[in-house]
Amino acid sequence: MQLKNARIIITGGASGFGYHMAMGLATKAAHVFVVDVNEDQLLRNEYASNITTISCDLTLPDEVEKIAKTIFNDHGGANVLINNAGIIHSEPLINLLQRPDKKHSISNWKKVIDVNLNAVFYMTACVAEQLVTKKSAGVIINISSIAAQGNIGQSAYSATKAAVEALAKTWSKELGMFKIRCASIAPGFFDTSSTRSSLNEHMLAKWKKSVPINTLGNPDELMMAVEFIIQNEYYNGKTLSLDGGLTL
Numbered sequence: 617m618q619l620k621n622a623r624i625i626i627t628g629g630a631s632g633f634g635y636h637m638a639m640g641l642a643t644k645a646a647h648v649f650v651v652d653v654n655e656d657q658l659l660r661n662e663y664a665s666n667i668t669t670i671s672c673d674l675t676l677p678d679e680v681e682k683i684a685k686t687i688f689n690d691h692g693g694a695n696v697l698i699n700n701a702g703i704i705h706s707e708p709l710i711n712l713l714q715r716p717d718k719k720h721s722i723s724n725w726k727k728v729i730d731v732n733l734n735a736v737f738y739m740t741a742c743v744a745e746q747l748v749t750k751k752s753a754g755v756i757i758n759i760s761s762i763a764a765q766g767n768i769g770q771s772a773y774s775a776t777k778a779a780v781e782a783l784a785k786t787w788s789k790e791l792g793m794f795k796i797r798c799a800s801i802a803p804g805f806f807d808t809s810s811t812r813s814s815l816n817e818h819m820l821a822k823w824k825k826s827v828p829i830n831t832l833g834n835p836d837e838l839m840m841a842v843e844f845i846i847q848n849e850y851y852n853g854k855t856l857s858l859d860g861g862l863t864l
């Protein structure tokens with residue numbers, strides 16, 4: 617698909633990767649829809665004139681259905697979905713220092729599954745239904761993580777990222793006949809506010825050192841990977857690894 621014809625929905629576009637991608641892609645694409653639960657941040661941010669912002673908690677399937685209908689019926693529709701919204705959560709399966717219950721909290725487990733996995737399913741099902749009904753070609757990109765390979769202390773996060781990669785593979789097989797391609801991108805450590813708030817300086821320096829090229833990723837590089845997948849008609853089903861060689 618040519619970028620100039622892309623009408624892109626970016627979930628989680630109020631901050632971090634999502635905001636960066638929305639602003640960058642808006643300069644090349646026809647239209648960008650930003651969907652995020654953080655209404656205050658959506659109002660605080662400046663967005664380009666071809667960006668429509670929509671506030672929605674993507675863990676609520678009825679709300680997701682409503683906003684998908686609004687995008688397709690009232691705002692000219694979309695042909696690219698970037699499932700980017702997510703929460704990073706670190707918690708060991710067993711915490712010996714925690715009393716009396718040493719096990720991973722079930723409510724934390726459910727919350728991470730809800731945002732990082734269930735919401736991806738709800739949003740993609742609604743968008744794919746619209747695309748198939750309108751006989752429109754499309755591209756769906758799931759933002760995964762190197763955690764899909766299994767990160768120590770991140771049971772829930774790792775499970776959701778492996779699952780969204782599996783969904784992209786499944787959907788690429790199911791939806792290929794409708795000219796809808798699906799793929800994932802698995803970023804390593806990027807220089808974003810969420811990375812800086814989840815890792816202290818010492819941990820950041822340690823991770824940087826373990827990347828063969830000794831640097832954190834720049835959000836522009838994630839955007840370039842998204843542009844590649846949108847434009848390359850033969851890229852389908854796979855996970856594009858974007859980690860500076862960390863997982864080699």
Ligand SMILES: NC(=O)c1ccc[n+]([C@@H]2O[C@H](COP(=O)([O-])OP(=O)(O)OC[C@H]3O[C@@H](n4cnc5c(N)ncnc54)[C@H](O)[C@@H]3O)[C@@H](O)[C@H]2O)c1
Pocket residue numbers: 627628629630631632633634651652653654672673674675699700701702703704731735759760761762802803804805806807808809810811
């Ligand atoms: N930052 C990194 O280095 C990194 C590395 C690998 C993968 N990722 C992945 O990239 C994606 C974006 O991460 P980020 O670092 O930009 O995080 P971020 O916290 O800056 O942005 C995430 C956005 O998702 C939104 N969101 C959360 N729950 C939502 C919900 N229920 N409904 C709608 N929106 C919701 C938040 O409001 C926020 O604006 C995530 O999926 C994350 O797992 C990030």
